[in-house]
Amino acid sequence: MSRMLVLQPGKVCLADWRAVYRGAVPSLAPAAYPSIEASAAAVRRILSRGEPVYGINTGFGKLASVRIGAADLETLQRNIVLSHAAGVGEPMPVAVARLMMALKLASLAQGASGVEPKTVRLLEAMLKGGLTPVVPCQGSVGASGDLAPLAHMTAAMIGVGEIVAGNERKPAEAALRAAGLEPLTLGPKEGLALLNGTQFSTANALAGLFEAERLHQSALVTGALSTDAGRGSDTPFDPRIHALRRHAGQIETAAALRALMEGSAIRASHRVGDERVQDPYCLRCQPQVMGAALDLLRQAAATLQTEANGVSDNPLIFADSDEALSGGNFHAEPVAFAADMIALALCEIGSIAERRISLLVDPVLSLLPAFLTPRPGLNSGFMIPQVTAAALVSENRQRAYPASVDSIPTSANQEDHVSMAAHGARRLSAMADNLSNVVAIELLAAAQGCDLIGGGLASSGPLEAVRRLVRSKVPTLQDDRHFSPDIEAAAGLVRSGAVVDAVAPLTLPTLA
Structure with missing residues (x-):
């Protein structure tokens, strides 16, 4: 019902x-x-x-x-x-x-x-x-x-x-x-x-916003799991660092990453003896990148909530004075700007996630078997899923070009400046679909990386719940197999919100 x-x-x-x-x-x-x-x-x-x-x-x-x-x-x-x-x-x-x-x-x-x-x-x-x-x-x-x-x-x-x-x-x-x-x-x-x-543009922009919110949360989970799989440090998530920067999204994102990794035996195992001084940016700068994306999405959300609660047809009728006033509330420039912001956030969430996938398949950076396969050479493992992620990120970069800067006059130049908000909002669905698959590939790669660490080491409680969820749908990759169904299954977990639900009662940042 x-x-x-x-x-x-x-x-x-x-x-x-x-x-x-x-x-x-x-x-x-x-x-x-x-x-x-x-x-x-x-x-x-x-x-x-x-x-x-x-x-x-x-x-x-x-x-x-x-x-x-x-x-x-x-x-x-x-x-x-x-x-x-x-x-x-x-x-x-x-x-x-x-x-x-x-x-x-x-x-x-x-x-x-x-x-x-x-x-x-x-x-x-x-x-x-x-x-x-x-x-x-x-x-x-x-x-x-x-x-x-x-x-x-x-x-x-x-x-x-x-x-x-x-x-x-x-x-x-x-x-x-x-x-x-x-x-x-x-x-x-x-x-x-x-x-x-502006209801068509606004509906599409809101749909893109709501998908971006869930994907942002999912990418925080997969980012934390990748950090464990890559034996990364949680020191960059220390609250004192982010308090000095003062950005709300960054502070909240760092707190979420700390909570996701708290109690990880994998993290504890390499606090002593790991000669690496600093992690690559894709691990270390997650609060800065994902926090900025969160702030951007919240700004877009505020604009779209205002638009959704407004009146945007023309002319407008004022019953108290029996007037019909012709204006321009139909011009969707605020929606176009909001859609462009959402597009930027979707693009960057995927861009940094792809870099984490690339890190995990690189044995020099991850200290894991090459391409996350127990027998590299005979098996290619995650070689081509990383390529797929790169292809999807490139598509999203092309789509992220701002629609709001374009205008083609219409209606015999009576309507001589337009917002292109409809296109700007409509493209968000395809971008979200691409990002869902990128995050899904990271989910699989991070779970595989943790499986390959060995020694019976477990991640944190929330991240182990995510690993169990993944393994209920996709078994550990031992030898090469048809990969596309694995990605499809993982993408289903991402799109449905199951990845986010798996870490409950831990609360991840939301738009409002």
Whole structure:
């Protein structure tokens, strides 16, 4: 049974958005509906004055100077939806599409968009009934809002396009009627309110953020295990070092690494007699790199939480004065910057993890058998998994180039500066997938390294729990075997959160 979650528009915490992404079913707090009705009533009063108002009785974008008669207002709103549903590419993942719908629901419910209560109730009912519009991923430049993807969402609400119901794609109108819902007839302003806004970009950015949070935690675990496998020192994690630097993320990361390694017999075994003075940066500087990534993710989280709780369509309706004010809240520059920060963090988490894998397969640095195989030469061991990790890190470096610095003018230069937030946020999913596999390879390599140390030495309690988890899915590598299934199994442990859960009750740093 999915968890039910009540949204308080404008006051939704990051944990609730995370819960929606993970499958919680959102609904609106009943107290939101009076504001929705007041906003819709204001639109009716504005129309009664007979004045031209952008988006209500005029054309859109460069066509804003074209006045639309009262008899054509319903057709105007339907036309904008159909004409703007011009997306291409693969459909949005259902989890991200539902998050987008929930973000739009919370935005409309703040009473500044001029939609009727029935429109909000339909969106709410679709979320409750598991009806998810099929929305192509490509086609938004992040201003004037995520027009194409949100138009596809809205098209499904009026019975056009397709809807995923359960595991089946169905024609939208048939899916709605099968669920006892009537396709929407759009009133003045409603089409524009539904397809304008940053909810596509924000949903993708939040999804990337939540995946990055779990991967950051997982990489702390694998980093600690690699430090033990490579007979690294925990001295660089001493709290006095990090207190002098004062960065919160660095301090918390060092504390987590200390806790993960506390009580390790492997670490204790080489406190005396190990001639190495300092470890390579990939072990020694984990608090500095992973802490900086944590701080960056938290900054992105703060921006995205603000965006998720805001209203970003246009024009905005102010019911207290019966005004429709045209502005630029649809411009997704804050989301683009946040997505770029998340991309940088994903890239660097993988980059330092790959260096630890490289250290472990190098017998000079790790003091372990070459390529982590008991019989190197006859066996190649972890030689090519390290190459795979390097390839994935290189891909992520290419994807980490900032999207926010790009802009292509659109709409006959009316929309002459755009954010590219949609692309910037959408790429995070592929980057997270790559990082999941890099962390999975490190998990396997670190567990193998600890197995090869011998002498019956155990790591710490939390890290031994992780080793047991790995060995429940992937046996120790004695001789070469088909490696891809091992990586896939380990990646499943990383993506599911099982690696993080294995070290409980130890608490790893979170975004909030």
